[in-house]
Amino acid sequence: MKSYFSSLACASCSFLLGACGIVSADSASDTVTIDYKAIVGSCESKNTILMICDGCGYNQIAAADFYENGSLHTQPYDLFPVILSLSTWSLSSYVYDPEAVSKDPKWVLKGPTDSGASATAFATGTKTTNGKIGVDKNNSSLLNLTEQAAQIGKSAGVVSTMPFSHATPAGFVAHNASRNNYEEIAKNMVYDSKADVIIGAGHPLYDNDGKPTTSPQYNYVGGEDTWNQLVGGTAKNKEGSWTFIERKNSFDSLADGLGKLPKRLIGVAQAYYTLQEERSNGNAGTDTVGQVPFNTTVPELSTMSTVALRILSQDTAGFFLMIEGGAIDGAGHSNFIARNIEEKMDFNKAVRTVIAWIEKNGGWENNLLVITGDHETGYLTGPQGIYQVAADSFAVDYDLVNNGKGKIPGYSWNTGNHTNQLVPLFAKGSCADAFPATAINHDPVRGSYTDNAAVGKTLLQILTKKNGK
Numbered sequence: 001m002k003s004y005f006s007s008l009a010c011a012s013c014s015f016l017l018g019a020c021g022i023v024s025a026d027s028a029s030d031t032v033t034i035d036y037k038a039i040v041g042s043c044e045s046k047n048t049i050l051m052i053c054d055g056c057g058y059n060q061i062a063a064a065d066f067y068e069n070g071s072l073h074t075q076p077y078d079l080f081p082v083i084l085s086l087s088t089w090s091l092s093s094y095v096y097d098p099e100a101v102s103k104d105p106k107w108v109l110k111g112p113t114d115s116g117a118s119a120t121a122f123a124t125g126t127k128t129t130n131g132k133i134g135v136d137k138n139n140s141s142l143l144n145l146t147e148q149a150a151q152i153g154k155s156a157g158v159v160s161t162m163p164f165s166h167a168t169p170a171g172f173v174a175h176n177a178s179r180n181n182y183e184e185i186a187k188n189m190v191y192d193s194k195a196d197v198i199i200g201a202g203h204p205l206y207d208n209d210g211k212p213t214t215s216p217q218y219n220y221v222g223g224e225d226t227w228n229q230l231v232g233g234t235a236k237n238k239e240g241s242w243t244f245i246e247r248k249n250s251f252d253s254l255a256d257g258l259g260k261l262p263k264r265l266i267g268v269a270q271a272y273y274t275l276q277e278e279r280s281n282g283n284a285g286t287d288t289v290g291q292v293p294f295n296t297t298v299p300e301l302s303t304m305s306t307v308a309l310r311i312l313s314q315d316t317a318g319f320f321l322m323i324e325g326g327a328i329d330g331a332g333h334s335n336f337i338a339r340n341i342e343e344k345m346d347f348n349k350a351v352r353t354v355i356a357w358i359e360k361n362g363g364w365e366n367n368l369l370v371i372t373g374d375h376e377t378g379y380l381t382g383p384q385g386i387y388q389v390a391a392d393s394f395a396v397d398y399d400l401v402n403n404g405k406g407k408i409p410g411y412s413w414n415t416g417n418h419t420n421q422l423v424p425l426f427a428k429g430s431c432a433d434a435f436p437a438t439a440i441n442h443d444p445v446r447g448s449y450t451d452n453a454a455v456g457k458t459l460l461q462i463l464t465k466k467n468g469k
């Protein structure tokens with residue numbers, strides 16, 4: 001079998017995955033060298049689409065599978081030719097250690113990554129510390145996939161169900177020492193970036209129910225002046241002027257092919273922090289799926305994704321697009337199972353839309369689709385959760401209980417935070433074969449696993465190819 005990484009890797013792996021079980025990521029030297037150029041080889045992809053399910057591990061997928069279809073592995077990505085696991089640790093975290101996890105199910109609760117560091121790893125191929133956006137641990141800017149795409153003449157964009165300046169979309173476009181500097185990050189994206197499409201929430205004049213607010217909050221859109229320039233059509237970044245939309249019917253029209261497509265677009269849906277997940281009324285902790293009526297004045301992720309695909313695909317050179325189901329993470333933090341399933345179903349619908357678009361627009365020979373999570377949130381398990389079996393020993397009831405289609409499965413949450421668990425990765429299309437070669441580590445439960453920074457390095461390499469087929 002062809003080897004893509006140096007022999008040094010084996011020694012360093014066994015050191016990193018040693019019995020101590022706590023290897024501070026920041027102290028672990030990056031000695032595993034994969035030859036990404038060799039892995040990608042001569043393959044080309046005209047378009048590259050990365051879909052990130054924020055806060056999704058195996059059980060977030062399982063919960064939605066049970067609810068939507070009454071059984072596991074029922075999504076189109078379950079039939080993708082490449083299915084791997086992925087480690088998500090950051091430099092504020094611990095190198096994922098299968099041996100430690102097998103000994104102690106609580107190990108994954110220690111020091112997980114945040115979405116900023118994980119997005120940065122995917123977008124730049126470089127691990128950083130938590131809270132960073134597109135910069136390394138010393139705050140030096142890193143080349144991201146949006147910039148790499150621009151460098152070879154392709155377009156690029158980001159879509160999210162969260163404010164467009166939130167950690168995940170920001171990680172693919174902006175550079176900032178702190179994810180919390182929303183106003184700076186939004187300005188960076190609007191004025192100084194190479195992006196061609198930016199779509200998300202964060203609307204300053206609407207609340208989480210999609211209703212006009214009497215106390216505008218401009219932080220997520222770069223302050224009041226930036227907002228006025230966006231609405232007034234005078235804002236532009238390094239690629240050119242922005243067209244701006246905000247109404248649901250504007251998103252719907254562009255998705256349906258009505259009217260003239262703009263060359264470049266910022267779309268801010270009329271909701272503040274999330275499109276749906278933070279809507280009020282009812283009791284989100286105990287309600288079932290859809291019990292509180294959905295906001296009707298905002299688009300779905302599927303619609304926003306179609307708008308992005310239609311605009312970016314005007315570029316005959318191809319594009320890079322990141323699509324995030326961002327609020328799945330928030331539901332995990334809140335331990336709201338129904339909201340978690342709602343958001344995952346919205347993501348699954350977007351996946352079906354993207355696949356249908358690919359099949360009508362050049363097929364899998366011209367398009368690469370990668371679907372993964374940036375970390376798990378909530379440590380979602382079966383009803384017993386983590387339980388004590390001896391004085392110093394714990395076990396986990398990992399499997400959700402299937403209660404059938406349309407019913408919430410038996411479950412339990414075990415944290416309000418992220419975890420350091422492996423998450424799944426699915427890939428199909430041009431250059432998808434590159435990813436198994438990056439899965440150089442092995443987990444006894446999940447099998448071969450790759451890593452968020454390795455995926456980033458692979459995507460950057462794919463995006464060095466100027467001409468798609």
Ligand SMILES: [Zn+2]
Binds near residue numbers: 055
């Ligand atoms: Zn989170």
